[in-house]
Amino acid sequence: MLGKWLSGLMRVDLPQPRPAAAAVELLAVFKTYVTGAGEFAALKGIDLQVGAGEFVAVVGKSGSGKSTLINMITGIDRPTGGEVWVAGTPVHTLTENQIAVWRGRTVGVVFQFFQLLPTLTVLENVMLPMDFCNMYDRLERPERALKLLDLVGVSEQAFKLPANLSGGQQQRVAIARSLANDPPLLVADEPTGNLDSKTATVVIDLFKELAAQGKTILMVTHDNDLAARSGRIVTVYDGQIMTAAAEGGSNA
Template sequence: MREKRFAGLTAAGLPPAREDMAAVELMAVRKVYTTGAGEFAALKGVDLTVEQGEFAAVVGKSGSGKSTLINMITGIDRPTGGEVWVAGTPVHTLTENQIAVWRGRTLGVVFQFFQLLPTLTALENVMLPMDFCHVYDKAERPRRALELLEMVGVGQQAGKLPASLSGGQQQRVAIARSLANDPPLLVADEPTGNLDSRTAAAVIELFNELTRAGKTIVMVTHDQDLARQSSRIVTVAEGGIVPDGRTGVRDL
């Protein structure tokens, strides 16, 4: 049942989430990498707020810092300085074990290359996050996975392996999988990069439907036309946020 689905996670000692914060809050975030050529500042004191229910498209040239920005939000990388708060949790303070638990219950991640396990059916791929995090009763998981597949329009493909699905169908399965644990935030990294324009537009419309249903989405994209279909554009340049990135369309 919903109220029991995170009952074994408290052992990780996650701090209680603050309810007075936005979905994503980055405060003076810096990230410096040490290379053979010296230090490189990928992020230079970034401040960013994404409110609950926003669909934010992150755009910028290669090397601008947008991938590092996303890695801060997902906890894949740690800031050199500053604070990263996601869904009211101070991600910058968590241990590696805590981050793994936090990510499983807080984030859904959608990749450019789908990342579906080839030997599992679409239904089994969607069930996998529930199995790993022990989310929902075991008997409830297949029904929930099928409901998610139907919600994204591929319910009839539930019993098929990824290789027998089109690219668009595989991405829809991947989106269903990202929703498996009912996370408040979805992070999509170039989710339309391997799709034709018509299928990409359908995926963006699906994202808009999800935000209307209350999800928050942060999407990295190189496609300016698709970015304009989000509710907000965040432009990253030279390790910082372009000041008028909130209005976005003028920056493209």
């Protein structure tokens, strides 16, 4: 049954991406939730552009709207109004099946709690997105997964289960998995929240290196010191972008 469902996803057609000046572009994005207490506006006309190869930190207090903003960009949630473009694709127009395929090929997501499957080896965890999206030849996938694990410095852990790795090592594996299908965009939601300061610094250094190689990085964080090491800080307050500051620069 699962095989048939995955096979159906593989046959989903995606719209042809348009040439895009920005890797991520949000145009007048609103998001309103209807609750028992009435309507709640989580996003209030967000405009945002992120260039290819930028490393952007998204900061803000709990409830400010930063997680909702990220959910718009990854296609996890849909805007009430406005447009969301990622790598030239109008994400706001995609069907649920199209979003599943598009996300698997276009966006790598890194979670705070790693989200590695405990019964699969490290290598198998990294191969999983390739299997899901039918990317790369089946015989090529293990070699590619090993190269990605080597990139993040944990190739020697390839045949272990995640439980046998430290938190920092598991997060590196999660980053390798997010790169499995060579997505242009990497989104990290509090990726250092469960790591010590030394390991968190290593993760940020890796993000900076990936951005230098052309990956676009969006990182949600509560840590202002780590955010300051990104290329640009976007501050979300009460559903609006208040600051879009360059590293070491003044507010935009």
